[in-house]
Amino acid sequence: MTVPVKIDQVDVTLGPNHVLKRVCLDVKAGEFVTLLGASGSGKSTLLNVIAGLQGVDSGHVLFNGENVEKRPPQKRNVGVVFQSYALFPHMTIGENVAFPLLAARRPVKERRAVAAEMLELVQLGGMSDRMPASLSGGQRQRVALARAIAAKPEVLLLDEPMAALDKQLREQMQVEIKRIQRQVGITTIAVTHDQTEAFTMSDRVAIMHEGCFVQIDEPEALYRRPVTEYVAKFLGEANLFGSADGVLLGRPGASGSTGTAVIRPEDMQPLVDGESAQACVEATVTLVSFQGERFRVEAVTPDGMTVISTLPGNTDMGRLAVGSRLRFGCRQPERVHVIRPEGQDAAREPVAA
Amino acid sequence: MRTAASALGFYRAPILLVSLLAGLMLFVPFLVLVATSWTSGGLLLFPPQGFSLRWYETVLQDPRWMEPFALSLAVSAAATLLAVIFGTAGALAVLRLSPRSARVVRTLFIVPIALPPVAYAIGLYGVNLQLDALRSSFVTLILGEALIALPYVFVVVSAATGRLDPNLRKAAVTLGAGWPLILRRVELPLLIPNIVAGAVFGFSIVFDEVVLSVFLLPPGVQTLPLKMLSASTEAFSPALTAASTMVSLLALIVLALFAWLSRAGARRMRKVSTP
Amino acid sequence: MQPTRTQTEKRWLLWPPLAFFAIALGIPMAMLLVQSFDRGGGAFVEMFTMSSFTAALLRTLVMAAVVTVLTTLIGAVYGLAIWAAPRWFSGILLAWLMLSLWTSIVVRTVGWMLLEIPRGAIYWLLSSLGLVEEPIELYQTALAMYPAMVAVMLPFVVLPAMTAMSSIDREQLNAAVIFGAGPTLVLRSVILPALMPALISGGVLVFVMSLGFYVTPLLLGGPANLTVSGLINLQVNTLNRPDLGASMSLLLVAATVVIYLIADRLFKVSEKWG
Numbered sequence: 001m002t003v004p005v006k007i008d009q010v011d012v013t014l015g016p017n018h019v020l021k022r023v024c025l026d027v028k029a030g031e032f033v034t035l036l037g038a039s040g041s042g043k044s045t046l047l048n049v050i051a052g053l054q055g056v057d058s059g060h061v062l063f064n065g066e067n068v069e070k071r072p073p074q075k076r077n078v079g080v081v082f083q084s085y086a087l088f089p090h091m092t093i094g095e096n097v098a099f100p101l102l103a104a105r106r107p108v109k110e111r112r113a114v115a116a117e118m119l120e121l122v123q124l125g126g127m128s129d130r131m132p133a134s135l136s137g138g139q140r141q142r143v144a145l146a147r148a149i150a151a152k153p154e155v156l157l158l159d160e161p162m163a164a165l166d167k168q169l170r171e172q173m174q175v176e177i178k179r180i181q182r183q184v185g186i187t188t189i190a191v192t193h194d195q196t197e198a199f200t201m202s203d204r205v206a207i208m209h210e211g212c213f214v215q216i217d218e219p220e221a222l223y224r225r226p227v228t229e230y231v232a233k234f235l236g237e238a239n240l241f242g243s244a245d246g247v248l249l250g251r252p253g254a255s256g257s258t259g260t261a262v263i264r265p266e267d268m269q270p271l272v273d274g275e276s277a278q279a280c281v282e283a284t285v286t287l288v289s290f291q292g293e294r295f296r297v298e299a300v301t302p303d304g305m306t307v308i309s310t311l312p313g314n315t316d317m318g319r320l321a322v323g324s325r326l327r328f329g330c331r332q333p334e335r336v337h338v339i340r341p342e343g344q345d346a347a348r349e350p351v352a353a
Numbered sequence: 354m355r356t357a358a359s360a361l362g363f364y365r366a367p368i369l370l371v372s373l374l375a376g377l378m379l380f381v382p383f384l385v386l387v388a389t390s391w392t393s394g395g396l397l398l399f400p401p402q403g404f405s406l407r408w409y410e411t412v413l414q415d416p417r418w419m420e421p422f423a424l425s426l427a428v429s430a431a432a433t434l435l436a437v438i439f440g441t442a443g444a445l446a447v448l449r450l451s452p453r454s455a456r457v458v459r460t461l462f463i464v465p466i467a468l469p470p471v472a473y474a475i476g477l478y479g480v481n482l483q484l485d486a487l488r489s490s491f492v493t494l495i496l497g498e499a500l501i502a503l504p505y506v507f508v509v510v511s512a513a514t515g516r517l518d519p520n521l522r523k524a525a526v527t528l529g530a531g532w533p534l535i536l537r538r539v540e541l542p543l544l545i546p547n548i549v550a551g552a553v554f555g556f557s558i559v560f561d562e563v564v565l566s567v568f569l570l571p572p573g574v575q576t577l578p579l580k581m582l583s584a585s586t587e588a589f590s591p592a593l594t595a596a597s598t599m600v601s602l603l604a605l606i607v608l609a610l611f612a613w614l615s616r617a618g619a620r621r622m623r624k625v626s627t628p
Numbered sequence: 629m630q631p632t633r634t635q636t637e638k639r640w641l642l643w644p645p646l647a648f649f650a651i652a653l654g655i656p657m658a659m660l661l662v663q664s665f666d667r668g669g670g671a672f673v674e675m676f677t678m679s680s681f682t683a684a685l686l687r688t689l690v691m692a693a694v695v696t697v698l699t700t701l702i703g704a705v706y707g708l709a710i711w712a713a714p715r716w717f718s719g720i721l722l723a724w725l726m727l728s729l730w731t732s733i734v735v736r737t738v739g740w741m742l743l744e745i746p747r748g749a750i751y752w753l754l755s756s757l758g759l760v761e762e763p764i765e766l767y768q769t770a771l772a773m774y775p776a777m778v779a780v781m782l783p784f785v786v787l788p789a790m791t792a793m794s795s796i797d798r799e800q801l802n803a804a805v806i807f808g809a810g811p812t813l814v815l816r817s818v819i820l821p822a823l824m825p826a827l828i829s830g831g832v833l834v835f836v837m838s839l840g841f842y843v844t845p846l847l848l849g850g851p852a853n854l855t856v857s858g859l860i861n862l863q864v865n866t867l868n869r870p871d872l873g874a875s876m877s878l879l880l881v882a883a884t885v886v887i888y889l890i891a892d893r894l895f896k897v898s899e900k901w902g
Contacts, residue, residue: 051527073526086524090542102538103529151529360801360818361712362811369717372709375702376721378779379728382739385749389742399742399749439645446641458642460889460898461649466833467888468653469840471857472877475864476656479663479874500652532637561732564842567861581734585741585847594742597735604730 002065004029004187005050005155010059010069012045019045021211022059027155027189032181033216034190034198037208038234043191044159046208050189051157052076063154074103079148079186083160085140087132093119093143094128100151118146121180138169145177149184156181158190162197174200195235199223207231223264225337232262232339237308239263241279243338260339265296265310267335270319270326277329278336283307284325288317295320299328383601390594397589408595418580418596425577428491429559432498433506436555439499440506441548444514445540462507465500470564473497478568494569498562502555509551513544546615553611557604657881663874671875681876684859691845691855692838695777700831702778703785704823710786711793729783737847740776741767744848768850777844781837785830792826793819825895832891836884856880 005027012020019042027033035043048054050061052073061069068076079100087096095102097118098111106114119125122142132140141161148156161177162170178201181188192198198205199219206216207230215227226232229240241261263279271277283299295311297320307328311317319326330336361368385399390408392401412418443462447455477493487493517540525535541548563578570576575583577600584593664671675681706725710718728736743749746763754760766772796818804814842857849855854862856876863873892898 053523053527073523074529074531076527077529078527080524080527082520082524084518084520086518086520088521088525088539091538099525099530099538100528103525103531103534147524147528157527360805360809360811360814361708362814364811364815365712368705368709369713371702371705372713372721375706375782376724378775379724379782381749382736382743382776382779383727383731385742386735386739397742398747399752435648439648442641443645446638446645449638449641456898460892462645463898464885464888465653467836467840467884469842469857469877469880469884471840471842471860472660472880473656475663475860475870475873475877476660476881478864479659479870480656483659496652497656499648503648536637557730561734563732563734578732578734581732581738582843582847585734585738593738597731597738601727601731601735605727608726608730 003027003062004064005189006060006062006065007046007050008060008062010046010049010061011057012042012049012054013057014045019211020049020056023208023211023213025206025213025216027187029187030185032178032188032190032201032203034192034202034205035208036192036195036198036205036234038193041208042211043193043208047157047159047189047191050155051078051080077151077153078155078157079151079153080157081141081144081148081159081161083163085132085144085164087140087143087147089132091132092128093124093130093132093135096132096143097128097147097150099147104151114150115146118150119143121183122146137165138173141165141173142176145180149180149186154187156186156188158188160192161190162192162194170197171200177201207234209234224335226262226339228339229260229262232260237265239265239268239279239307259341262337262339263330263335265308266294267330267332268307268309268328269311269331270297270309271329271331275327275329275331277331278333280327280329281305281307282325282327285320285322288320288322299326386594387598390591390598392591395590397591397594408591409599412592412596412599415592418577418592421575421577421580422600424574425560428495428498428576429556431491431495432502432559433552433556435495435499436502436506436559437548437552440503440551440555441510441541441544443503443507444510445536447511448514448517459511463504466504468501470501470562471568473500474565474568477565481569489571491571494565497565497569498559501562501565502559505558506548506551506555509554510544510547513547514540517543546618550611550615553607560604657878660874660878660881664871664878666871666874671869671871675872675876675879678872680854681856681859684854684856687853688839688841688855688857691773691777691841692835694774695781695838695841696831696835698774698778699781699785699834700827703782703789703830704827706782706786707789707793707823707826708819710790711796725783725786728779733780733843736780737776737844740772740779740844740848744772768848768852770849770853773845773849773853776848777838777841780844781834784833784837785827788826788830789823792823796822828891828895829897832888832895832897836888836891839884839887840880 003026005025007023007025009022009024010020011022012018023042023046025033025046035046037043045054049056049069052068052071056069059069060067063076088099091099094112094115098115101111101114115128116125119128122145124139124142124146127135127139132143135143141164158177162173165173174197181201190198190201202219204216205219205222207214207222209230215222215231217225222231223235226235226238232238232240239262241263243259243261261279268279269277271280281301283301283305285297285299287296287298289296290313293313295313295315295317297309297311299307299309301307309328311320388401389397389399390401391404391406392398393403393405393407394401396402440462443458447458447462450458474497477497481488481493521539521543522535525539530538561578563576563582566576566579567582570579577596581593581597584590584596706721710721710725712718713721741748744764744767745751746765746767748764748767750766751760751764754764801814801818804818809817840857841855842861845853845855846858857880860873860876860880863869863876888897
């Protein structure tokens with residue numbers, strides 16, 4: 001089976017910036033892959049390379065095994081949803097959605113039928129004659145999506161699709177986009193800097209940092225088993241400890257440590273007296289914040305290391321007032337993940353206090 | 354408004370006074386011109402004697418006024434058409450050039466504003482002398498007027514091309530549209546308001562232009578500004594000011610109509626945008 | 629590399645207007661060159677030996693300079709007034725400006741003629757006030773040209789000045805006033821810096837356009853105030869020396885275009901036009 005989208009050793013330099021450094025990526029048919037990274041990581045450039053809006057200095061872009069890096073965007077058969085949606089303001093919704101078919105010189109009747117069908121798919125049926133300016137942000141995004149998939153492209157590209165929406169609408173649209181993507185079965189590559197968004201929508205997430213992929217994996221694997229400290233810290237909060245041969249050594253990078261242990265805040269729990277656990281530390285609570293579905297507790301060890309722990313929102317917090325001193329630790333050994341320095345396999349291993 | 358006023362403090366009164374005097378300089382000659390046109394006498398005098406519209410009637414019935422008017426309309430329309438085509442193409446081309454060459458081309462398109470009309474007219478006249486066939490035609494006149502109008506069209510259209518969202522073009526390209534389709538269906542429709550404004554502006558410039566007509570018209574015909582110019586140096590009759598008044602009124606009516614139409618257009622867009 | 633922009637597209641959009649420039653501007657300029665060499669090229673030298681030409685050249689330069697200074701000053705004040713006046717008054721100022729912009733130079737010049745002729749409107753006003761008895765001698769003097777020329781050129785300064793004033797940040801102005809800046813300081817530190825680029829580009833435009841002035845000096849200045857443009861017309865149509873007319877034309881075109889290009893280089897005049 002050929003790979004719908006293959007990025008092979010793509011290298012791009014823009015002015016003084018080496019934006020993409022020999023990146024490689026395979027996307028499977030029907031898969032939803034998200035490029036996740038901070039701004040300046042090169043993720044948008046890579047999306048533009050796939051769309052044909054940006055040329056490559058070296059390397060290849062292959063669609064179904066065919067080299068396309070020399071092909072203009074018009075001939076690539078991709079659909080793109082832009083961050084600002086880029087709807088044509090002087091055309092009706094229907095005309096916008098039918099535009100790719102107009103470009104392909106399809107007859108009027110087919111254009112109308114496809115536009116109606118696509119608008120139905122994104123639940124905007126019957127709004128064909130409205131102007132883009134009269135729609136809400138969420139509706140505009142649906143139109144942009146309908147337009148991008150109207151000509152049945154091989155690949156759908158989403159550039160920061162939620163950036164222009166407010167928080168509530170964002171969550172709703174993430175699920176909605178996922179639904180439509182599944183229904184159409186289209187291979188999709190999205191770009192975002194928002195971890196939740198990436199996790200909600202994607203089958204796999206590719207973390208980008210300074211023009212390289214750091215890790216490409218399923219969301220849960222990324223979260224539980226990051227391969228570098230950067231990934232661990234980028235995907236939510238983490239307690240990091242230096243470790244050597246299964247022994248915790250305080251701060252990451254402490255002398256003698258050969259790896260870094262990662263414990264997520266929800267696995268780092270306050271312990272009752274005498275209870276034994278992995279990665280036990282004694283610390284003084286300095287900050288307790290209530291965040292709705294959970295409490296977030298920050299504590300400091302005598303040697304100044306910060307420990308973060310989150311507890312369910314219905315926990316009795318009597319014992320955890322600011323200033324109280326208690327032990328924190330991880331009750332499940334398998335939840336302690338050790339990042340090995342480069343060249344060694346990352347693996348879970350039991351850590352003794 | 355209040356901040357502006359208070360920030361200027363004691364400078365405000367003299368500024369308003371000077372501007373009032375300057376404004377009168379713009380307005381009074383026009384007022385006098387209009388007043389003299391409704392005289393019932395036969396002499397171009399201020400104050401006018403009595404009131405009548407007989408000179409308006411005279412002008413409207415006199416082919417020596419109406420033919421130049423028709424010729425001016427035709428020549429201006431042709432020249433404006435050329436200026437709009439080339440000015441719009443230039444404004445769109447500048448968008449696609451590197452910043453360096455864009456600067457050069459932009460300057461080239463604006464330079465005709467600085468061109469001294471008499472010198473340019475002599476050059477065009479030289480072309481007429483070389484090619485006999487041109488001498489009895491309006492070709493050089495129309496080309497010349499088009500060049501004079503072009504910078505105005507270019508400037509007005511450029512103002513809008515700079516505001517085009519570059520993402521629209523990217524979107525169109527990924528949706529499979531080639532550049533002619535993007536031009537026809539995306540860029541030109543969005544530029545239409547400014548193209549029309551540029552055309553109106555360019556037309557009024559050409560319609561009022563007189564120097565090229567002095568040198569380039571075939572013998573025996575006149576454009577309206579030329580007819581006015583010769584009327585002002587020869588027969589000083591109220592017909593001149595009556596004709597001037599009517600042309601100015603016509604220009605103002607067209608302008609008002611245009612302003613009203615574009616406001617109505619904008620309002621319609623707004624109405625659609627708030628359901 | 630910008631794959632969304634293609635070479636063919638650039639060609640189709642850029643070459644037709646460039647071809648038009650070559651025909652409508654290049655050929656006439658070439659004809660001027662050919663004509664000025666009609667009698668062996670002596671015209672370029674001869675014109676500088678003619679006192680009528682050197683006088684006209686000097687007169688034109690002085691006239692253009694005076695008109696530019698007056699127009700820029702008055703235009704700045706006019707633009708300021710439109711910005712700072714009560715709504716009704718700035719409406720009137722704006723209406724007068726538009727009226728002037730949209731009526732032809734010939735019409736406006738005729739209006740000034742009616743004011744300035746010996747028994748014109750100015751005479752009528754002054755005599756009904758009992759100030760003069762003899763018809764005034766203003767028409768076809770140097771003094772008669774200036775108000776009319778300034779009035780003709782005024783929109784070219786006021787329009788950019790208005791754009792510049794509207795870009796002044798009201799918050800910045802409020803801040804200046806709240807921190808106790810007096811009118812002089814506000815004018816110098818907030819308003820003038822915003823206004824200056826517009827005045828320069830407007831002034832440059834007025835200067836180069838004034839160098840080519842023809843209609844207004846012809847009607848109001850009379851034969852005693854011949855500009856270079858007027859002299860060119862005289863050489864070609866009356867004195868039958870097209871070679872002299874052509875070489876003077878070339879000089880005039882070169883002067884205006886060079887001045888414009890230098891100013892454009894220095895002050896980026898073209899950028900301000902859209």
